[in-house]
Amino acid sequence: MQLLHFSKPKFRAFCCPPSSHSHPQSITSQTSSCSGALKMKGDNNDSMQLQLEAPTRDAISRIRFAPHSNNLLISSWDSSLWLYDVDTLLLKLEAPSEAPLLDCCFYDEGVAFSAASDGLIRRYDLDSGNIDTMGSHDDIATSIGYSSETCQLITGGFDKKLLLWDIRMEKVVSCIRSVAAEIDSMTVLGFSLTVGIEASVHVFDLRKFDKATHSMEPFSGTHLRCVNSIPYAEGFAAGSVDGRVALQISDSSGSDDTGYIFRCHPKSKGKHHLVSVNDIAFSPMMTGSFVTGDNEGYVTIWDAKNRKRLIELPRCPNSAVSLSYNHEGQLMAVASSHTYKEAKKIEGPHGIFIHKVDNVDIGSVSTSTR
Template sequence: MEVPLEIPIGDAISRIQFAPNSNNLLISSWDSNLRLYDFDGSVLRLEAPSEAALLDCCFQQDDSVAFTVASDGFIRRYDLHSGIIDPMGNHDDMATCIGYSNETCLLITSGFDKRLLSWDNRTKKHFSLSMTLDAEIDSMSLNGFKVTVGIGASAHVYDLRKFDKPNLSMEPCNGTQLRCVSSIPYAEGLAVGSVDGRVALHVSSSSNSNDIGYTFRCHPKSKDGQHHLAPVNAIAFSPLVSGAFVTGDDEGYATIWDARSKKRLVEFPRYSNSVASLSYNHLGQLLAVASSYTYQEAKEIVEPPKVFIRKVDNIDFGSSSARRKT
């Protein structure tokens, strides 16, 4: 069953994210509004206007505080109970990615100023550390003490406890531009989606000789009798089923895969826009899908952005190697 959320959103959706401990959904958008939707109560709890397009968002470790980064470079903190918005600091150019680490209590942001910044919300000055990279960061993902960033065709993994150089650097799609990166929650590793429709997974071990890595064509589509590939915009791993992850592409398809067998488990009916962002709830029973143009392609379909919630706890995985967590 799938439920469309009746929320008018005036411009492209940049990110959707379920709360750490509830079914509240955070939605950031290019229309400069941060929205908080209570799925259980079927009500919009908060709509907070900002001064610039919001390019990413995240929760803190509980459900009461959220953060955004915006086209004006500013990082903003939102009290989701009172609606109060506080600026924390800024990048020197557009701020594009944000994530929160529960393990370190640090907020990590990146921007077009080629800097990766960390912020400590427990101090008055907030700002903690800065690292200047060689190029703009296109995508970012946090898991535990690790932050994974995508820069051009390269993926780099940093340890937040030793924030000076990457522990791992690689070109997982052999020189092809990356569109998204995702840390693997159940292992030391990463998954990436590329502009040519490939997904690459790399799982690290204590011995480099035992590292596991593979790439597969994720979203091959047929159009006008010709085979073409749709860029992969988003990847999210299931908290409920170990080894299962979902991808979303520019053609509007969301597909669940088995990471171990590389087999497609289910492909949902096509959405009217690109799949711009994906998020599982904390139990892995619900999947949020943002159907929105992304400003990535010149010929994108421009339909009103929408968010859909799909129940996924009843999917039959059959003989797949992906298994429900107990």
């Protein structure tokens, strides 16, 4: 089987393991054993580790499952975008660029986007191999997300701007909104855009983008590390740099609003786990269940309604930097690597772990839909 070269330079897709003698060494060394890229761990087959023969050459910034398959998108500080098929255990694509990639997202199964430290927003056609530059921020582009409801790509950056791109009109910014400070974290869900800026969370309605519909400081001045929208209710979750998570949940009537803060990993003897919560992901299968990953590699599944811990997954060898459920909520991917957001770099291997979570004991977690 052969390595496919497309019309755009530096974009290579792999439909199967390439041979070791017919391609450039830099590519061959990264993909020569694609069929062994996933290594099973654990006797009960509950956990799998996705392990490259030559892992990403720098920190992982984001992982995202595709909207309707088990393809996994990976952006990295090594300036490459990777695509893995978790079902077939094959590396399908590596797309190098000229700057570290800080975030990525899918448009659909065939198209993806990335945000980079050079400010550029890149579009990847995963079928033809074409890479296009949509446009750019005036500074580092930190965050990216897509709303299928509005057909808009939303990006944020250190230039203190939120840009809305109409995918139907390529390279056209339909709306620009300036914010008070650099954008640290952002998530898009339906018509809702939730943005983390320093210590504040701002929620926007993409249909009425003139001002935030809700703003607050959940940790009373402590900086945020991540935000995520709640898929089954109005509200959001936010993780802080000191190990806390805040949930703000509203129902349609407003009579049963819920808001609380908890520490992710309380320690014995009155001490607390004061490290950053790097990411939060909500299960698409179990309403009320979400998972947190922190800077010391702890990954925990929680019951939001009853405010209790359901299960703590095996500790990662490095920081848990990004989390993603697949579309059915049966698999959860955890990216483990160091992060550039900490003063002290945590040494350890990079890796991606795929956990089966469809057999997690969810106890009293509600499974009703919105």
